[in-house]
Amino acid sequence: MQAIVFDGRLKLTGGRPRPVPARGEALIRVTMAGICNTDMEITKGYLGFRGIMGHEFTGVVEAEGGRSGRLVGKRVVGEINCGCGACDLCLAGLEKHCPHRTTIGILGRDGAFAEHMTLPVGNLYEIPEGLSDEEAVFTEPLAAAFEILEQVRIGTSDRVLVLGDGKLGILCALVLRLTGARVTLAGKHPAKLGIARDQGVPVTLTKDLPAGGKHDVVVEATGSAGAFETAMMLTRPRGVIVLKSTVAHGTPINLAPLVIDEITVVGSRCGPFKPALKALARGLVDVRPLISAVFPLEDAKKAFAAAGKRNTLKVLLDLRKG
Numbered sequence: 001m002q003a004i005v006f007d008g009r010l011k012l013t014g015g016r017p018r019p020v021p022a023r024g025e026a027l028i029r030v031t032m033a034g035i036c037n038t039d040m041e042i043t044k045g046y047l048g049f050r051g052i053m054g055h056e057f058t059g060v061v062e063a064e065g066g067r068s069g070r071l072v073g074k075r076v077v078g079e080i081n082c083g084c085g086a087c088d089l090c091l092a093g094l095e096k097h098c099p100h101r102t103t104i105g106i107l108g109r110d111g112a113f114a115e116h117m118t119l120p121v122g123n124l125y126e127i128p129e130g131l132s133d134e135e136a137v138f139t140e141p142l143a144a145a146f147e148i149l150e151q152v153r154i155g156t157s158d159r160v161l162v163l164g165d166g167k168l169g170i171l172c173a174l175v176l177r178l179t180g181a182r183v184t185l186a187g188k189h190p191a192k193l194g195i196a197r198d199q200g201v202p203v204t205l206t207k208d209l210p211a212g213g214k215h216d217v218v219v220e221a222t223g224s225a226g227a228f229e230t231a232m233m234l235t236r237p238r239g240v241i242v243l244k245s246t247v248a249h250g251t252p253i254n255l256a257p258l259v260i261d262e263i264t265v266v267g268s269r270c271g272p273f274k275p276a277l278k279a280l281a282r283g284l285v286d287v288r289p290l291i292s293a294v295f296p297l298e299d300a301k302k303a304f305a306a307a308g309k310r311n312t313l314k315v316l317l318d319l320r321k322g
């Protein structure tokens, strides 16, 4: 089968064998896949991943290895982390923190940029009727935005600031707005900010943020190293900073403001699929304006080139035939 593989270099190959589902796994024919910043990082060597890339996908279940086949023929999305199922973290439902975990297209497990893939049946969620593949493919990044609501109590009177107008920042702002809180999205790109503004989120250029303006919750989703200091300045005493960026860097930061203002820092990664799918199905969040371009799998190189451009948001791969 065809697949986009990273083996030190990004390659489109036609020679990958179709995977065979193990007991408890489903064989999935991939229909759409999304390229995310993590994929761009992987092509630069992030986590040393080797194999078939991709973790944002929609697909159709073709077979289930082992018992019941309730999902065969159904359109699905899937959670990306696969735990061992036996350790304390897995038993507590925290597979994404399992020390033995694999993650599709990121850590020790082939991903979704291929005609077929396998994933444990328990990771899969049926796509509601009426929700298109183009929208459902955003479930995984949207779930990451919903994770914030699992971690931080946000009230209707709270002032929430999201820093960063990339894909994740926009999705975080659109999700947090659903709480009724006073959410502002700050970024550097008027066109990207416009996507959130069109859906009712007040937006501002980061440089226009008032220096003394303090927020109850600041979500750092810029993907850039310096933004943590900005986040500290804009958080009120006893407020919360939610860190979404996974920028590994060695720049020294003065953490004293965290102590002086008794600020809580919350790291935040993958999130729950159910509320994300529900929000998409109900039209509470419109992800379609985030789609910058759609390419067939064969145009992998072009797709990655497009995804790496400054003003691009989501680039999708369409694997549906005919």
Ligand SMILES: [Zn+2]
Binding pocket: 036, 037, 038, 055, 056, 141
């Ligand atoms: Zn991603």
Ligand SMILES: [Zn+2]
Binding pocket: 083, 084, 085, 086, 087, 088, 089, 090, 091, 095, 098, 099, 100, 101
């Ligand atoms: Zn485990």
